[in-house]
Amino acid sequence: MWIDSHCHLDSEQFDSDREAVIERALAAGVDKMVAIGTGDGPPDLETGIRLAESHAAMYATVGVHPHDAAKATAETYRHLAELLRHPKVVALGEIGLDYHYDFSPREVQRDVFVEQMRIARDAGKPIVIHTREAWEDTMALLERHWAPAGRPGIMHCFSGGPAEAERCIALGFYLSFGGMVTFPKALEVQQAARTAPADRILVETDAPYLAPVPRRGKRNEPAFVVDTAKKLAELRGVMLEEIAASTSANFQRIVA
Ligand SMILES: [Zn+2]
Ligand SMILES: [Zn+2]
Numbered sequence: 001m002w003i004d005s006h007c008h009l010d011s012e013q014f015d016s017d018r019e020a021v022i023e024r025a026l027a028a029g030v031d032k033m034v035a036i037g038t039g040d041g042p043p044d045l046e047t048g049i050r051l052a053e054s055h056a057a058m059y060a061t062v063g064v065h066p067h068d069a070a071k072a073t074a075e076t077y078r079h080l081a082e083l084l085r086h087p088k089v090v091a092l093g094e095i096g097l098d099y100h101y102d103f104s105p106r107e108v109q110r111d112v113f114v115e116q117m118r119i120a121r122d123a124g125k126p127i128v129i130h131t132r133e134a135w136e137d138t139m140a141l142l143e144r145h146w147a148p149a150g151r152p153g154i155m156h157c158f159s160g161g162p163a164e165a166e167r168c169i170a171l172g173f174y175l176s177f178g179g180m181v182t183f184p185k186a187l188e189v190q191q192a193a194r195t196a197p198a199d200r201i202l203v204e205t206d207a208p209y210l211a212p213v214p215r216r217g218k219r220n221e222p223a224f225v226v227d228t229a230k231k232l233a234e235l236r237g238v239m240l241e242e243i244a245a246s247t248s249a250n251f252q253r254i255v256a
Contacts, residue, residue, distance in 0.1 A: 002203065003030070003033070005156075007034065009035050021223075030057075035048035035058050035059070037089075042073065048089075060088050072112045084120070091125055092126075095113055095117070096138055097131055098131070099132065100132040110137065117145045126152045135164070139167060154174050155174070174200050174201070175200055175201055177189070181231055193232055201247055203228050
């Protein structure tokens with residue numbers, strides 16, 4: 001019924017009760033979860049795959065997060081290309097630019113982002129984008145290096161307004177809404193959630209981060225994706241079932 005398109009279940013925050021968290025997700029109707037496989041960065045690229053291999057409901061991504069860009073080597077790229085052929089790996093990500101933390105030099109972040117777009121294009125896989133305080137550079141690189149591939153992508157934890165949404169959609173992207181859309185002051189992203197085409201929306205938790213209202217400030221987990229979906233249904237004036245149907249169908253289309 002629900003697909004959490006983005007969670008970090010490898011996080012040590014789940015070490016004491018990971019199986020119970022997954023059980024609660026299944027009980028809440030979350031029948032697919034995408035374990036983002038960026039972990040602590042290279043050389044370990046298989047944190048998501050390990051979860052996907054041990055749980056039927058879990059799928060995985062592989063990729064180098066912008067935070068870890070400085071750790072990427074030629075061997076990293078070779079290994080990523082190989083892991084993209086794993087049957088449960090649905091996308092390359094999360095990749096992009098993070099100028100808020102600047103954990104890796106910006107120039108390195110851009111190079112590693114571009115290189116990973118090339119790998120995803122060659123593999124025919126979608127990408128999952130993380131962008132923070134780097135909007136223009138992210139969009140310029142996507143327009144130049146990803147748009148020509150004619151492949152879809154996911155804007156994870158979409159935090160822009162209607163204008164940013166429109167630009168993403170024009171590029172063939174899907175908007176993945178997370179807990180932020182439930183925050184009372186997030187008026188811009190709520191407006192985007194209200195008006196985005198039904199065939200371009202997804203829901204995610206980004207667990208353990210960014211828990212939606214009414215659990216804001218707590219550890220997030222995939223079962224809570226339903227709270228975000230309820231907010232989307234309210235904003236869009238549709239039944240919850242409609243959000244479930246469209247977000248699930250959209251996800252299947254991206255990874256098909
Ligand atoms: Zn992210
Ligand atoms: Zn993430």
